[in-house]
Amino acid sequence: MHQRLILQNLPRPHKKDLIEETYWLCDTLGLSSGRDIDNLSTQIILKILENLSGNDGISSEDLGSLLEISQGRVNHHLRNLSRSGMIYRDRRLIHLRGRSLRDSIREIRRDANRIFDELESVADEIDGIIGISGKSEEKSLVIRMKSGIMVQK
Numbered sequence: 001m002h003q004r005l006i007l008q009n010l011p012r013p014h015k016k017d018l019i020e021e022t023y024w025l026c027d028t029l030g031l032s033s034g035r036d037i038d039n040l041s042t043q044i045i046l047k048i049l050e051n052l053s054g055n056d057g058i059s060s061e062d063l064g065s066l067l068e069i070s071q072g073r074v075n076h077h078l079r080n081l082s083r084s085g086m087i088y089r090d091r092r093l094i095h096l097r098g099r100s101l102r103d104s105i106r107e108i109r110r111d112a113n114r115i116f117d118e119l120e121s122v123a124d125e126i127d128g129i130i131g132i133s134g135k136s137e138e139k140s141l142v143i144r145m146k147s148g149i150m151v152q153k
Contacts (some may be wrong), residue, residue, distance in 0.1 A: 004083045006030025006113055011018070024045055029108070031084055041077045043067055052132055055103065057093030085111050 002019055010028050013020040026032045026042040047066050051058040061099045064074040078094060085108045098104040127133055 002083070003085055003111060003115075004080075004143040005085070005108065005115065007112075013062065018044070022049070025105075029084060029086070031081060036077070040067065040069065040073065041081055044074070044077055045086065047099060048094060052096065052100070057090060059092050060094060063094065084108070105136065 006029065007061050008028055009031055010024060013024050022045060023032070023039065024085055026039070026045055031041040031045070032039045044063055044067070048058055060071065060074045060078060064071050064079075064084055068075070078087065078089070082089065085097060087094055089095075096104045097107050
């Protein structure tokens with residue numbers, strides 16, 4: 001499965017409040033954007049957090065009942081949260097990816113670092129093919145054509 005990471009630089013809430021800070025965290029990670037006008041992704045995270053003390057996870061059926069939404073809507077948001085790396089399914093139960101919210105964020109950070117390492121490696125290869133590097137002052141004109149890339153120095 002492809003992982004999707006979204007980061008937004010949003011102002012942090014001024015007052016320390018569990019609900020506001022959780023909404024900020026989810027908004028910053030792009031978990032409650034787009035068509036999620038009811039912020040169900042954030043509400044799901046809050047319900048998972050409330051259930052963490054049991055350490056057993058929570059079923060999608062229980063989440064649907066607690067939030068009074070259909071199973072289809074729950075599963076849609078769970079897929080998006082799973083794709084973001086915030087949660088995972090173990091059999092029928094939903095868990096935060098880490099043992100805490102902080103651990104989950106650290107896991108997502110490691111994912112982002114791996115993605116950026118790969119991006120940097122590919123960018124370096126492309127620079128090498130084109131004949132440029134971060135250290136060189138020589139400039140090349142790169143023209144993208146249907147048949148490929150043409151480099152003019």
